Amino acid sequence: MRLRISFKLAILLALVGALAAGLTGFYAYEASRKLQLNSARTELLTSTQMLARRITLMQGEITRNLQMLTRHPVALATLLYGRTSDADQVATLFDGVMTANPAYLQVRLISADGHGMERVRLDRIGSLAVRLVGDDLQEKGHFPYVADALRLPLGGTWLSRISINHETGTYAGLDQPLLQLAMPVMDDQGLARGVVVINVDLNGLFGLLAADLPGSYQLYLANGAGDVLIHPDATQTFGFDRGRRVLLQSEFPDTVSLFTGQAAPVLIDRSEALPGRPPQVAAFIPQSIESPDNDNRLVIGLAQPLSFVLARSDEVGSAIVRIVLGLCALSAALAVVVSRAVSRPINAVTEAARRFETGEPAGELPVDRQDEIGSLARSFQKMQTRIAQQLLDLKDKQDQLEHLSHHDTLTDLPNRRLFSDRLAQALAYARRHGEEVTVLFLDLDDFKRINDEFGHEAGDLLLQGLARRLQAQMREVDTVARLGGDEFVVLLGTPAHPVHAGQIAEKLMALIGEPVDSPMGLLQVGVSVGISQYPRDGETADQIMANADRAMYAAKKVAGSSYRFAAEASVRGEGA
Numbered sequence: 001m002r003l004r005i006s007f008k009l010a011i012l013l014a015l016v017g018a019l020a021a022g023l024t025g026f027y028a029y030e031a032s033r034k035l036q037l038n039s040a041r042t043e044l045l046t047s048t049q050m051l052a053r054r055i056t057l058m059q060g061e062i063t064r065n066l067q068m069l070t071r072h073p074v075a076l077a078t079l080l081y082g083r084t085s086d087a088d089q090v091a092t093l094f095d096g097v098m099t100a101n102p103a104y105l106q107v108r109l110i111s112a113d114g115h116g117m118e119r120v121r122l123d124r125i126g127s128l129a130v131r132l133v134g135d136d137l138q139e140k141g142h143f144p145y146v147a148d149a150l151r152l153p154l155g156g157t158w159l160s161r162i163s164i165n166h167e168t169g170t171y172a173g174l175d176q177p178l179l180q181l182a183m184p185v186m187d188d189q190g191l192a193r194g195v196v197v198i199n200v201d202l203n204g205l206f207g208l209l210a211a212d213l214p215g216s217y218q219l220y221l222a223n224g225a226g227d228v229l230i231h232p233d234a235t236q237t238f239g240f241d242r243g244r245r246v247l248l249q250s251e252f253p254d255t256v257s258l259f260t261g262q263a264a265p266v267l268i269d270r271s272e273a274l275p276g277r278p279p280q281v282a283a284f285i286p287q288s289i290e291s292p293d294n295d296n297r298l299v300i301g302l303a304q305p306l307s308f309v310l311a312r313s314d315e316v317g318s319a320i321v322r323i324v325l326g327l328c329a330l331s332a333a334l335a336v337v338v339s340r341a342v343s344r345p346i347n348a349v350t351e352a353a354r355r356f357e358t359g360e361p362a363g364e365l366p367v368d369r370q371d372e373i374g375s376l377a378r379s380f381q382k383m384q385t386r387i388a389q390q391l392l393d394l395k396d397k398q399d400q401l402e403h404l405s406h407h408d409t410l411t412d413l414p415n416r417r418l419f420s421d422r423l424a425q426a427l428a429y430a431r432r433h434g435e436e437v438t439v440l441f442l443d444l445d446d447f448k449r450i451n452d453e454f455g456h457e458a459g460d461l462l463l464q465g466l467a468r469r470l471q472a473q474m475r476e477v478d479t480v481a482r483l484g485g486d487e488f489v490v491l492l493g494t495p496a497h498p499v500h501a502g503q504i505a506e507k508l509m510a511l512i513g514e515p516v517d518s519p520m521g522l523l524q525v526g527v528s529v530g531i532s533q534y535p536r537d538g539e540t541a542d543q544i545m546a547n548a549d550r551a552m553y554a555a556k557k558v559a560g561s562s563y564r565f566a567a568e569a570s571v572r573g574e575g576a
């Protein structure tokens with residue numbers, strides 16, 4: 001199948017349009033993906049740093065609460081005098097602090113005496129702070145938060161390692177990650193009389209801290225060795241507490257530098273899914289919690305599923321796909337319009353060429369256009385006009401050649417060839433209809449003398465003048481021809497009786513005998529005429545002509561103009 005140029009052009013333009021739209025769409029989508037990832041990483045890092053800052057603030061707040069509680073006079077009074085009213089006031093104080101701080105699991109006043117006997121203790125049960133009394137109060141002197149905190153100076157804070165709470169007798173926070181902070185209560189002599197201990201629920205604490213973060217954020221917390229303390233998957237937390245290690249650096253190998261003292265944050269773009277874990281984007285930073293031994297180094301991290309991060313770019317992607325499809329449709333429509341606009345004038349030129357080839361009128365051409373197609377159309381039109389003109393010229397030349405081949409160049413009378421054709425035709429007709437044909441053979445007398453006396457040019461003028469005269473005076477049906485030199489012949493177009501033929505010969509003699517005016521003077525000659533008639537003088541053209549010639553020679557023998565019939569010997573004329 002031969003595809004039209006407009007179709008090919010439309011397909012090509014549509015493909016180019018679709019390719020351009022597709023590539024633009026693809027790169028726009030890639031750019032949007034990168035932007036989303038970068039912005040997600042930056043947001044995660046900022047949120048993680050904010051979280052770390054809030055942990056520091058939170059620790060400072062707990063320390064300030066401890067200072068307030070340890071320095072309150074009723075705390076020392078309770079420890080020194082054991083009065084119930086003092087203890088009640090302390091309990092009220094603790095209740096206020098716990099109410100204000102939902103992450104506090106437990107607040108206790110523990111005496112240095114009585115093996116670290118709990119004097120006032122409030123445990124969190126649900127949302128309430130519940131005071132324990134009587135047998136529920138226990139000796140805690142063997143716990144480091146009592147023994148070590150009692151050795152601290154005024155205002156010093158003891159900070160536990162983050163651990164799982166296995167302490168029996170607690171109502172809340174059992175088996176939860178726990179941070180304990182303790183501060184000594186000093187008397188006037190600077191002797192530590194007891195400690196105030198606050199147990200902080202880390203899950204709750206971080207839950208509070210993370211409450212402002214977007215719901216898609218996942219919180220990670222690891223201790224200085226990398227043990228996972230908080231993980232979106234609860235089964236991965238506190239592995240060390242169950243006799244196995246679950247390390248953050250195992251799941252996020254890039255974080256290993258954070259556990260070797262590096263302070264720079266680690267940004268992770270984990271595009272590949274781990275078994276059971278979706279691809280993620282994450283940010284991790286180290287965070288130190290101030291403590292006397294400075295051993296509480298933490299690594300905090302926030303992560304987001306990659307799918308969530310890329311959800312927006314997927315939306316952008318589907319918008320881009322719609323735009324690309326729209327652009328493809330638009331480019332296809334434009335391609336059709338453009339290809340038609342381009343191919344229509346080309347088709348017009350092609351159609352004009354086809355019509356020209358078959359000789360039909362060319363039709364309209366886009367010659368008014370100012371582009372290459374207009375120039376092609378104009379060139380084609382010029383070429384068409386030139387070819388048509390050349391064809392006309394050629395036809396003219398052909399006609400001229402045709403005329404020349406049948407006419408004498410000097411006199412423009414029919415030549416021997418045309419005369420022979422007409423004679424043959426006339427004989428054929430006469431033979432069929434039983435008619436006669438008459439030929440009069442004319443030879444000028446003494447023509448050489450004209451040439452010799454007046455010049456060859458004068459001879460020519462005389463021949464032309466006589467030819468014109470004969471042509472004008474003879475009937476249209478007759479043929480006057482020049483056979484060559486000073487020989488003329490007349491073929492009568494209608495049958496003629498010999499008498500009539502003789503009259504015609506006399507008319508011819510009179511016509512030729514009239515002088516012809518020329519620049520060289522009056523030119524005058526005589527003529528000898530031989531008359532031959534079919535069928536009397538011959539059957540064929542050759543016989544007729546030969547007899548006419550012979551008759552003319554017979555006439556020539558007589559001085560002056562005369563004529564002779566081929567069949568008769570009688571001579572009629574001026575010289576007779």
Ligand SMILES: Nc1nc2c(ncn2[C@@H]2O[C@H](COP(=O)(O)OP(=O)(O)OP(=O)(O)O)[C@@H](O)[C@H]2O)c(=O)[nH]1
Pocket residue numbers: 410443444445446447448449451455456457458459460463484485486
């Ligand atoms: N000017 C001119 N002369 C021609 C042309 N053709 C032939 N002639 C001349 O015509 C003359 C014919 O001479 P002849 O055949 O002797 O005829 P004539 O002089 O008429 O003599 P007779 O026929 O015997 O009377 C020659 O001198 C030719 O050169 C022509 O086309 N133009």
